[in-house]
Amino acid sequence: MTTRVALVTGAARGIGRAVALRLAEDGLDVAVNDLPDTPGLDDVVRAIESKGRRSIAVPADVSLEAEVVRIIQQVVQKLGSLDVMVANAAIMKYQSFLDTTVDSFDRVMTVNARSTMLCYKHAANQMIAQGRGGRIIGACSAAGKKVGAGIAAAYCASKFAIRGLTQAAAHEFGKHNITVNAYAPGMTDTQMSQSFLLLSIVSVQG
Template sequence: MTTSSSPRVALITGGSGGIGRAVAERLARDGFAVAVHYAGNRERAESVVAAITAAGGTAIAVRGDVAEEAEMAAAFAATTEALGGIDVVVNTAGIMTLGPLADFDLDALDRMHRTNIRGTFIVDQHAARTVREGGAIINFSTSITRLALPGYAAYAASKGAVEALTLVLARELRGRDITVNAVAPGPTATELFLNGKDEATIAGMAKAAPLERLGTPADIAEQVAFLAGPARWVNGQVLYVNGGIA
């Protein structure tokens, strides 16, 4: 375990943009040393690192394709070597492709499942092996698994698998004092969500929640901070963070 003089360490996959960036910056404000993972855009990851260090925090950038076991082994090893260990893993990395099931491109299905299912599985494997006692593993699902909106079948299926992995892993880590949960955002104003949607669609989804707005990355990061820190009695759960839409 970390000592009182050592910061806790968090590795955030997909930490270079959108929700991942918000999570990295929030955990850094909470005192974590942060490894900002990226797949291809090093410049964007380094900008997150620069923002964190400018605010007085500690951060590094680590690279890897979440669906490539050797690359993620290297990312976990680099984090441990640079920051002294890993206490929290937040797996925000994911892709979303939409379309009706009857016409959905199977190559697109395979690409999405490679990142969202295989990638989560590999990240969780390494997290299960390396996260220290008292730590947390936080996966990302989606409220679409409950909303069941047309066009989201392939994406919802991939995230349903993430939820299953999460619930089983929580039980497999019995006795380790490591919590395993998933955060399931609703419509959130990120590039991933907004891409390809017209203004009317976005406005309609914003009105769907009783709070009558889209979520923000900061809204989601707040819940991750809860699971990464004080929520030691929340385990094996899917936390729906969507303003009451579902």
């Protein structure tokens, strides 16, 4: 069988990096994405290659549709196909509901929810064209299932949106043998969660 190819967004660090490395361990070639000039992306490529798998870095802002189209095309051209899409890119802005501005809300929704929608859409288009199905996975969160005290409103809204996008995509893409699922981790020791916890402590003490 032809080696399957995965694309993981937000893969320079944290959960995205761990997912990319696990996919490589499971025998997939893995393209990794993060914002241009993000430290660590090339290190992930080298780590994947050290496991005997092919890898490329495809830096881009995946909240922009043209960029999502471009990197998927690049992955197919350089690695041969796209069989697994992991839409992992996300940001968090710690603000109370009353302090949340329209600009900050839109920014979080754009990065978290819109980028997921774009990755689902264009990955599915590629997989349908290939004609052999595929796997699409999105990054939800425990905060997308139940809101906890101190969790930012915009972040929660974006993660609830990903649950809806995932279910809608699963219904529509199933006839093409494409499964669509989302993972919803709790608090994980990453740079983003460490920043969140620090801001939470400062807010409580203040």
